[in-house]
Each structure stands twice: as C-alpha cells, then as structure tokens.
Amino acid sequence: MSTVVNTSEAPTGLGFGARFTASMVLSRWTPGDGWSALEVVPHRPLELSPAAMALHYGQAIFEGLKAFPRADGSLALFRPHANAERFNHSAERLAMPALPVETFVDACARLVRADASEVPTGPGQSLYLRPFMIAVEPSLGVRPAQEYLFAVIGSPVDHFFADGFEAIDVWCPSDQIRAAPGGTGAAKCAGNYAGGLAAKSLAVAQGCHEVLWLDAREHRFVEELGAMNFFGVTREPSGAPLLVTPPLSGTILAGNTRNTLIQIAADLGVRTEQRHVDIAELTTGDVRFVEAFACGTAASVVPIGSVTTADGRYVLGDGRPGELSTRLREELAAIQYGERPDARNWIHTV
Template sequence: MSVVVKPAEAPAALGFGSRFTGGMVLSRWTAGEGWSALEVGPHRPLELSPAAMALHYGQAVFEGLKAFPRADGSLALFRPRANAERFNRSAVRLAMPTLPVETFVDACARLVRHDAADVPRGPGQSLYLRPFMIAVEPSLGVRPAREYLFAVIASPVDHFFADGFEAIDVWCPTDQIRAAPGGTGAAKCAGNYAGGLAAKAQAVERGCHEVLWLDAREHRFVEELGAMNFFGVTREPTGGPLLVTPPLSGTILAGNTRDTLIELAADLGVRTEQRPIDIAELTNGNGGFDEAFACGTAASVVPIGSVTTAGGRHVLGDGRPGGLTTRLREELAAVQYGERPDTRRWMHTV
C-alpha cells in the first residue's frame, strides 16, 4: 500500500544531515540467533558499551539513499535494492554479517511510512536515509564481533551543497590517497571517510570545496571526488559528447548514481567510456575535456568548475555547469520526482 502525502509548505534552509525525523528502525544480530525482527521506534540515543568493538576496530558500514516526493503525491525510494546489495558487499569486506536484501528495503520503506509527514516537498528536497551497521559486542579481542546493530535513521534535506547547482572548485593532492589496491576503497565503511577529512580541510584552506583523489601507485590517475564518482565530458570523433569515467577496479566505490547516469546518457545517445583519466588531461589544457562533474546520492550531480594542483588553478571549460552535466542532472531528477516515466522500475513506492 502506497503512502500519499498532501503537499506541505517547504521548510527553509534544511541543510544536509543536520535535522532528523522522529523515527528509527532497529534490528540486532548475534552469532547464535541471527537477525531479530525489525523494530520501528523513536529516534533516540543508542546505548553502547565503551568496549563496543566498532569503537575500537572500526567495524562500521553504512549506506545512503533517498525517498522522493512524487508528482502524483506518493513517496518512493530510489533504487533501494542496489543499496542493499552494496551494503552487503561492504559488510563482507569488513567480516560483518549480511542482511537479506528484502529486509533492508523493508526497513527503509517502514521508516519512510512512519515519518511520511516529515518528507519535505520543496524544489530539490528529499528525505535522506542512512542505514548503518556497527559491531556492538563489548570486547577488546581483535577479531570479528559476535553482535551487531543495524539501524536506519532519516534526515529531511536540501541540496548537498549550499550553493545548489553551482560549479565547485576541487583540490587535487599528491601526498594523500583515499584507497589502495587490496584495501577497502570499494566498501562504504566509516574509516574510508575519516581518512579523507584531513585532505578535505586542506581543500577548504585553499578555497576549494572538495578533494579530487588520485590513484595510490602513481598519484596520476583520477579516482573519486570526495565521496562521489567522477565524470569528464570530451568529444567523439564525430563531434558529439563522450562521457569518460574511471573504471571500477577495487579502489572506487560502485556508485548507484554513477550506474544510473551511464544508462541515462545512453538514452540520450551519449556513449560512456570507462578508462583511466590522467590528471594531466584535466590540467594541461590539451585533454579536450569540455566539462566535468561528480555524482552521488547525497549531492546528485555536481558540476566541477576548476581543479587546483600544486601547479595552480585550472579552469574546465568556461568554469560553469556544462550542457551535458545539466541535462543529466535534469533527467535524473525527472525520474526521481516522477516527472518522467520510470521505464526501468528504479523507484520503489512505499
């Protein structure tokens, strides 16, 4: 049964992730019993032992997905099964138990139904869901925990960047990396994000918004932008646009938005090439990149105006959002908000 919500006056300046709805979904796993039934209750502090293993050894994974207010008045999750599958891949990488895909989707849907009145309906607004799992067994032994907590919380949000759809400037360091081959780069685990905060601070000090990460071996090839996937736009021999994105090779998170945009680009007759992108292609003026953008659940599609390296600031195109970047963002939003047919059944009505 779908939930229909009457349009409400949109709150001003929601920001991103600073306000929370009144509900929360919980389930617990133990080595002897497996997962408990889902419980929907009030958003409240968690009680953890100071010896909870997540606090000491970092067994913590999470996901991010959104529920959108649709043009017909319903609410729908965007590709929740893809998030569930990636959640389980992350869990396996960190030696944590997997969660049935249907349980993950049901937990998210239950929370949206519980907090339907808190879903904002202004332009670009949505309900951001944060499913996560942490090791809660109290033990200082270095091994996989035997007790875990799964939870879903939600936050009414505006666009991720305060400037909305303005091009951002990015800092590209060569002395720090996000992920290395054989590591946890393809997992959505808490430690990956903690390790990127120092470089993010460097970016802000240089007047930039985010970090453009390079590979660990040669510090030469573009990987991710902050916590988002990267795309550049160059030209086919015929003159038409060509999307270029780094290949998934174990150090890059397989983004649901990334996968979606590749399919939407194909609908527009635009081919995507997955290949290594040398940072020199973006900074020497001869790489032929007319525009570039990053993408992810939280921020959707974010145009990149310039790349700053130790050699200086390099403007991409005219420094403003490019034509294909803008079109892809519009196409994605049209599906999510129910303004165009959902031919691939990406939306899960709750």
C-alpha cells in the same frame, strides 16, 4: 547540535544532515539467532558499551539513499535494492553478517511510512536515509565481533551543496591517497571517510569544496572525490559528446548514481567510456574535457568548475555547469520526482 524536527514547521533552510525525523528502525544480530525482527522506535541516542568493538576496530558500514516526494503525491525510494546489495558487499569486506536484501528495503520503507509527514516537498528536497551497521559486542579482542546493530535514520534535506547546481572547485593532492589496491576502497565503511577528512579540511582552506583523489601507485590517475564519483565529457570524432569515467578497480566505490547516469546517458544516445583519466588531461593547456562533474546520492550531479594542484588552478570549460552535466541532472531528477516515466523500474513506491 543535531535536532529532530518536523519539516512541516521548517520547510526551508534544511541544509544537509543536520536535522532528523522522529523515528528510526533497528535490528540486532547474534550468531545463534541471526537478525531480530525490525522495530520502528523513536529517534534517540543509542546505548553502547565503551568496549563496543566498532569504537575500537572500525567495524562500521553505511549506505545513503533518498525517499522522494513524487508528482502524483506518493513517496518513493530510488533503487533501494542496489543499495542493499552494496551494503552486503561492504559487510563482507569487513567480516560482518549479511542482511537480507528485502529486510534492508523493508527497513527503509518502514521509516518513510512512519515519518511520511516529515518528508519535505520543496524544490530539490527529499528525505535522506542513512542505513548503517556497527559492531556492538563489548570486547577488546582483535577479531570480528559477535553482535551487531543495524539501524536506519532519516534526515530531511535540501541540496548537498548550499549553492545548489553551481560548479564546485576541487583540490587534487599528490601526497595523500584515499585507497590502495587490496584495501577497502570499494566498501562504504566509516574508516574510508575518516581518512579523507584532513585532506577535505586542506581543500576548504584553499578555497575548494572537495578533494579529487588520485591513484595510490602513480599519483597520476583520477579516481573519485571524497564522497562522489567522477565524470568528464569529451568529444567523439563526430563531435558528439562522450562521457568518460574511471573504471571500477577495487579502489573506487561502485556508486549507484554513477551506474544510473551511465544508463540514462545511453538512453540519450551518449556513449560512456570507462578508462583511466590522467590528471594531466584536466590540468594542461590542451584540456581534452569540455566539462566535468561529480555525482552521488547526496549531491546528485555537481559540475566541477576548476581543479587545483600544487602547480596552480585550472578552469574546466568556461567554469560553469556544462550542457551534458545539466541534462543528466535534469533527467535523473525527473525520474526520481515522478516527472518522467520509470522505464527501468528504479522506483520503489512506499
């Protein structure tokens, strides 16, 4: 069972997403009144009608972002406006009302201020925020709901993976897909994740950590992992590293960490190429990639050590975290925790 804890009493062994802070933020939407004023209330069970439309027709979207303890003693959100904009993109795709960007950011900031004493300060720790919106109107009519609940909850967390920065192994199925063109692949909605859980279980059963999804048409091109974007590292003709990631095509989530790393790489003088990545580039004897990694808000940067397909297991590079993967992770963390200047105004101090 998930529990609410004060992390000052449990600063280590937090895991990821199993503990929650004492507060949450709520707002409700109805057609006549729009969004109600934000309320900070105790973290508690929600009371929903069994006919709430989210339970039947899946109108449920969410975001994930973090509040970081900074080197100067402050607390800060990382790029919350980008999360707010993506939240509204998801809402539009699922016929849900938009939430003003500043309201989204204010809600996250209010939660951090309310539970500031519960933000963990150990190495690699942070407060993970989960803003979400669900359809709460009680009706079985197949149509967009007329009542919605927006909420933000917080979870003090360690690294997403228990092994920290160790390389993960991924499984690549050829008979299942995550998203198809014209679908909801670019929206951060609950149904996208539910559809991938069976494959995640199969991956774990084979000794892998995550699923590496291929495209829906040809089952050939790498798209993303279950909750992270994909990057590979190859070489320019000059020998310099070249960062490669699949293009955003409507079936891949526009990850904020993905966008951030592309900009950090440019600052480091590393070029990024957005192109289709054939799975054969990861699973043949002539592997073009010297390293690969996944990235997302929850996990930051996670090296990929091997890819498993129906034909076998293929090790990338030497199977360990690569040089550029490590550098990008360190640069990102240094900005988030206040150890490097915030040259791009990504930090929103609470």
